[in-house]
Amino acid sequence: MTDIEEALALLAAPCTDERFFQRALKALALVTQCRWAAFGRPSENKGMAEVVAFCDIKHSIPGFEFNLKGSPCETIYQLRYPDTHILYPKDLQTLFPNFQLIKDLGANSYQAELILADDGSPIGHILVMDTESQADSIKSREFFRLLAQRIGVEYKRLLISRELALHRQMIAVSEQFMSFVDNDYRYHVVSKGYETIFDRPVQEFIGKTVEEIHGEEVFSQHLKPLLDRSLAGETINTQTWIHPPNQHSPMYLNVHHNPYYSESGNVHGVIVSAHNISEIHAAKVEIEHFANHDPLTGLSNRRALFEALQHKINAQKSGKLRLAVMYIDLDGFKLINDRFGHHQGDKVLIDVAARIKGCAGSDELISRIGGDEFVVLTSFAYGLPRSSYQAKLEALSEQFLIQLRMNIEINGEHIPVSASIGSYIADDNDNDLSAIICKADKEMYNSKKAKCSLSCTLNLN
Numbered sequence: 001m002t003d004i005e006e007a008l009a010l011l012a013a014p015c016t017d018e019r020f021f022q023r024a025l026k027a028l029a030l031v032t033q034c035r036w037a038a039f040g041r042p043s044e045n046k047g048m049a050e051v052v053a054f055c056d057i058k059h060s061i062p063g064f065e066f067n068l069k070g071s072p073c074e075t076i077y078q079l080r081y082p083d084t085h086i087l088y089p090k091d092l093q094t095l096f097p098n099f100q101l102i103k104d105l106g107a108n109s110y111q112a113e114l115i116l117a118d119d120g121s122p123i124g125h126i127l128v129m130d131t132e133s134q135a136d137s138i139k140s141r142e143f144f145r146l147l148a149q150r151i152g153v154e155y156k157r158l159l160i161s162r163e164l165a166l167h168r169q170m171i172a173v174s175e176q177f178m179s180f181v182d183n184d185y186r187y188h189v190v191s192k193g194y195e196t197i198f199d200r201p202v203q204e205f206i207g208k209t210v211e212e213i214h215g216e217e218v219f220s221q222h223l224k225p226l227l228d229r230s231l232a233g234e235t236i237n238t239q240t241w242i243h244p245p246n247q248h249s250p251m252y253l254n255v256h257h258n259p260y261y262s263e264s265g266n267v268h269g270v271i272v273s274a275h276n277i278s279e280i281h282a283a284k285v286e287i288e289h290f291a292n293h294d295p296l297t298g299l300s301n302r303r304a305l306f307e308a309l310q311h312k313i314n315a316q317k318s319g320k321l322r323l324a325v326m327y328i329d330l331d332g333f334k335l336i337n338d339r340f341g342h343h344q345g346d347k348v349l350i351d352v353a354a355r356i357k358g359c360a361g362s363d364e365l366i367s368r369i370g371g372d373e374f375v376v377l378t379s380f381a382y383g384l385p386r387s388s389y390q391a392k393l394e395a396l397s398e399q400f401l402i403q404l405r406m407n408i409e410i411n412g413e414h415i416p417v418s419a420s421i422g423s424y425i426a427d428d429n430d431n432d433l434s435a436i437i438c439k440a441d442k443e444m445y446n447s448k449k450a451k452c453s454l455s456c457t458l459n460l461n
Contacts, residue, residue: 009065020154021053024147025126027056032141039151040073041115049073052124052155068229070098072110076125082343084114084148085141090133096420101265102129109134109444115143115152118295123152153295157287177253177276180260182269185210185219185227193274197244218242230257230270239277252281294347294368297353305367305375308435312379316426321379323426324393327440328356328400329448330372332417340410345372348408348417358402375437376400389425397421420448 025037036056043050049068052308068074070096076086088095088110093102101107111134112127115429128134177193190205197203198213210227211219222240230236236257243250255274259267292304312323331354337345349372356366356374365377378396380389404419422444430436 015147021056024151025053025055026127028126028147029055032128032140034130036129039126066101071097072096075116076112077122078275079114081120082341085144087111087136106131112146115148126151152292177274179272180269181210181272182225183231192274226257227270230259231267233259233267252278297350297368299353300365300367302369306433308365308377312377319382324378324390325424325436325440326376327422327444328374329420329444330417331420333372344410355403359399387446394424397423421446422447422450
């Protein structure tokens, strides 16, 4: 296994905790052939930096803080987008004579990449150091850039997870919303928490029905079915939205319904307890979004693509639809990256994603699976002749080709960009998800090859 293959294998495992950063740093050290790698960020203490994770190939070292002033890390935070990479190939101790960590390690070279948030502000940086000199390499720079993007996403996800844990602790000690409702859906006991939700004294709830407090629609559609199940003896834990009249926005509640038995063994009413988990629910939705979407374009990522692909394969086997896959690859995109930098390339990708979304229908799922490669999942009614599917797919492909035929102006220069598309109509016996994508990819490659051959022929003539 080559260094780059081992690095990619290290990153392939999903991020479940902070051990991801150690895997990422080891991958970075392997690709750059450096002994030390680290992930750092500005500390809450002014003028200081915090090393979140530090790795020296075989060993992990706990995080620590250090003074940014006089360090090479100070320089990386002075960069401005689109410059996000820095390299000191040698003589590191001479360039930064007052930075003790370099002396302690015996480091002689330093390379780093800035990690940016969506608004362009720095989240942190990744770096490698070594006792030997480092050479500038396109491979290492590209890996730095990709890894910086991935670490940025995973670190934000980690922070949200920490916030979730904090919210859980707060909920454990917060005041509950508790009440006792009898068989006639009438409140008998109400806790102080209800005063907070409805801005009404507790006494105004006693004797009133649930419908009188929440309104007929909320009661009949949401609350009554749960109360009826609990009155029948069922213990229920559920989550639901409520929108009290005095609240500016809805609240998402985690609600327990517990039947209350009388001495005779009959259900006498329901004990209802609830927690407001609106912020936790919003954070969970955000985490799920990060896990399933490309951070640059907002399109579905590879994980979401394969999940949707499996659902459509299952639906096809049930005779509900006929699946088709389209593989889109840009022509001329590499020229933009090479001549004008990745920041201009990113702008093009965002524009391309918007064009594909604008051309696709509501039933199509669009995914960016890497670089300038996009996959579109579409489906048709089941049981039609294959020629009918092919005609529909060719018409849709032509729409995409027209939409993606662009002439982009960068620094006064017009750069033509177009797309090559390959498509594949799935058979009933198709089960291998990767193979389905590969067949569409192969058709795209053939299309691109034919286009290049035609272009060369025209140029010769």
